[in-house]
Amino acid sequence: MPFVLAITLSATLVALAMLVNHRLKRQRQKLRRQENEVWSIGLYEGPDPITLSPMDGIHNPILTAGDITDAPARFVADPFMVEHDGTYNLFFEFLNTQRETGEIGHALSRDMKTWTYTGTVLSEKFHLSYPYVFRHEGEMYMIPECAKSKSIRLYRATNFPGKWEQVTTIIKGDKRQVPLLDPSVVHHNGKWYLFSYMRKAKNLHLFVANSLEGPWKEHPKSPIVTGSDHFARPGGRVVADGEVLYRYAQDGVPRYGSKAWAFRITELTPSTYREEQASSTPVVQQGNEAWNNRGMHTVDPHQMPDGRWIAFVDGLEHRHTLNQPTKQP
Numbered sequence: 001m002p003f004v005l006a007i008t009l010s011a012t013l014v015a016l017a018m019l020v021n022h023r024l025k026r027q028r029q030k031l032r033r034q035e036n037e038v039w040s041i042g043l044y045e046g047p048d049p050i051t052l053s054p055m056d057g058i059h060n061p062i063l064t065a066g067d068i069t070d071a072p073a074r075f076v077a078d079p080f081m082v083e084h085d086g087t088y089n090l091f092f093e094f095l096n097t098q099r100e101t102g103e104i105g106h107a108l109s110r111d112m113k114t115w116t117y118t119g120t121v122l123s124e125k126f127h128l129s130y131p132y133v134f135r136h137e138g139e140m141y142m143i144p145e146c147a148k149s150k151s152i153r154l155y156r157a158t159n160f161p162g163k164w165e166q167v168t169t170i171i172k173g174d175k176r177q178v179p180l181l182d183p184s185v186v187h188h189n190g191k192w193y194l195f196s197y198m199r200k201a202k203n204l205h206l207f208v209a210n211s212l213e214g215p216w217k218e219h220p221k222s223p224i225v226t227g228s229d230h231f232a233r234p235g236g237r238v239v240a241d242g243e244v245l246y247r248y249a250q251d252g253v254p255r256y257g258s259k260a261w262a263f264r265i266t267e268l269t270p271s272t273y274r275e276e277q278a279s280s281t282p283v284v285q286q287g288n289e290a291w292n293n294r295g296m297h298t299v300d301p302h303q304m305p306d307g308r309w310i311a312f313v314d315g316l317e318h319r320h321t322l323n324q325p326t327k328q329p
Helices: 003-036
Strands: 035-048 051-054 075-083 088-095 101-109 116-122 129-136 139-145 152-159 161-174 181-188 189-198 203-209 239-241 244-251 260-268 272-278 295-305 309-318
Touching: 035 116, 051 309, 075 129, 075 309, 116 161, 139 161, 139 181, 181 239, 181 244, 181 309, 239 295, 244 295
Parallel strands: 035 075, 075 295, 260 295
Antiparallel strands: 035 051, 035 309, 075 088, 088 101, 101 116, 129 139, 139 152, 152 161, 181 189, 189 203, 239 244, 244 260, 260 272, 295 309
């Protein structure tokens, strides 16, 4: 073998070995995070949708991975609730450890204190999370995150809460070129608006449609937030408090899932968009209890008949070496 060829081959083997070692190291770090960091779901309350604290009389968390009975689960997260016939129906992601894939689970309650897990309500070949569930014209709909399918999909309940069918595809494309993460929809002044996140660019995009089933087109002001780890990624339901709309953003600094902020939408039309930060402090963030000692990142607010607000939230628990910094995923 010529000397130069031998040197080239040796360098290639060394580089390959370094790459394999690097990937194995990252995989070990990921497994350690998965073992040590666990999401669960809690319930908060407050006088408005941006001033929230743990709900009196509720023992948080209200739902954990241990409540999942039909599959092995690592965590539960991304809570979204809808009330139906006097029952509170909670939808959420759980990570099925047998498939290493997210699925959508359901739990119900009549008093918000005791929750009963009923089972998996939506499972696909691809990962599902962020089950944004809502009611429109007497029907129940869900827009879960399903970026692994290279799309944003709209589902409708055919037998609520346990059976869902796909109605249409709202957006198609690869998540590296198209904003597919954490799609959050709101109906405002007769128009539909959809917020979604593109991780590669760290941009928040906005889409608009005349009807829920589309066609959808990108808003002329989109992207409405660019290059931001703090404020671009949706972190819960877009909600109206009277005439005021709020959107929530999950903060990825100093690590994924650390806290969530609220933004007051001051102008939203098919051609214009304006917002302002609603508070100088996060709506939810790392707490002093074990279940949320590492962070929080989803807010699902609802106004009750007596005027007070409740919010379903999730919390991240770090079970070992508490409060020690780790690298951002």
